[in-house]
Amino acid sequence: MHRHPALLLALHGTRDPRGTAVAHSLALRVAELTRVPTRLAFADVLEPTVGRVAADSPGPLVVVPAFLAAGYHVRTDIPDQLARAGRADAVVTPALGDHPAVRDTAVRRLVRAGYRPGDAVVLGCAGTSDPRAMADLRRAADALSGRLEAPVHLAFAATAAPTVAERVAELRARGHRRVAVASWLLAPGLFQRRLERSGADVVAGPLCPDAAVAHAVAARYAGAAIPQPA
Numbered sequence: 001m002h003r004h005p006a007l008l009l010a011l012h013g014t015r016d017p018r019g020t021a022v023a024h025s026l027a028l029r030v031a032e033l034t035r036v037p038t039r040l041a042f043a044d045v046l047e048p049t050v051g052r053v054a055a056d057s058p059g060p061l062v063v064v065p066a067f068l069a070a071g072y073h074v075r076t077d078i079p080d081q082l083a084r085a086g087r088a089d090a091v092v093t094p095a096l097g098d099h100p101a102v103r104d105t106a107v108r109r110l111v112r113a114g115y116r117p118g119d120a121v122v123l124g125c126a127g128t129s130d131p132r133a134m135a136d137l138r139r140a141a142d143a144l145s146g147r148l149e150a151p152v153h154l155a156f157a158a159t160a161a162p163t164v165a166e167r168v169a170e171l172r173a174r175g176h177r178r179v180a181v182a183s184w185l186l187a188p189g190l191f192q193r194r195l196e197r198s199g200a201d202v203v204a205g206p207l208c209p210d211a212a213v214a215h216a217v218a219a220r221y222a223g224a225a226i227p228q229p230a
Contacts, residue, residue, distance in 0.1 A: 005060035006037040007221050008053055008090070010078055011186070012067065013046030019187035020046065022208045026066065029214035034221055043073040043081070051081035054090055061090040062224045064217050068097035068125070068140070068184055068207075071133030093220040097136050097184075098143075101212040101219070106140075107147050108212075109204040110182040119202065120176035121145075121152045122167050124195040125184040127159030134160070140184060152182070155198075157191035164198040172199075183207065 009030060011023050023040060031038035041053035043065075054061060063082065065074045074095050082090050096102050106123075115121070123141045128134055137154055145152040155167035162170065168179045180202035181195050187208050196203050207213055 004036045005062045006057050008039050008063045010050050010065045013042035014189040016189040019189040022187040030217045033218040051085040054087040055085035063090050063092045064220045065095050067095040069133035069136035070095045071128040071130040091224045093224050099216040101216045103143050105207050105210045105212045106182050113204040114202040115180045119178045119180040120171040122155045122181045123152050123184050124164045124181045127156030157194040168198045168200045
């Protein structure tokens with residue numbers, strides 16, 4: 001009988017200690033759900049890196065990128081780190097952004113923050129220069145629009161335009177009395193603070209901590225195609 005592969009949970013690091021605490025909490029919850037060895041690593045900013053943790057993880061390995069769009073880190077950086085660590089054999093799952101549980105969490109957070117039907121809605125994202133990741137974000141906005149039965153407008157905390165504050169101002173100029181921002185961010189930090197300072201009437205909290213996000217990670221792990229030794 002083959003043992004279950006270890007799970008490497010890969011996040012983008014943050015210098016905000018609250019965000020780091022959320023990352024560790026998410027990893028612990030995922031370990032409880034999957035009952036497999038679960039290791040936390042960071043694609044950027046913080047240690048330990050994905051490459052270091054992968055190199056120190058013997059046996060089969062599944063890497064779940066806890067990212068909401070498949071941009072540079074998911075498509076290039078994490079695979080490159082794995083290759084340099086001699087772990088090109090690791091299975092990398094899709095990112096989390098198109099998982100229904102994650103999208104439902106964004107809606108639930110928005111409603112909890114005070115969203116009212118009729119509010120103009122902005123989806124506040126980290127931002128990306130990768131066109132494929134941008135397409136992921138557009139699909140997320142469309143999915144939220146379907147759940148809310150209302151238009152959802154993309155805006156960004158960094159990298160891309162318009163900023164969340166610019167989008168909020170634009171919607172007010174178009175006559176919307178109330179504007180609500182749904183957070184498409186996993187954890188507290190600089191980008192979430194930019195959403196909170198956008199001038200919107202309602203700003204949802206980040207997606208974590210929320211049990212549904214851990215369940216989405218566990219589902220990605222369970223759905224990974226693991227090569228079996230001969």
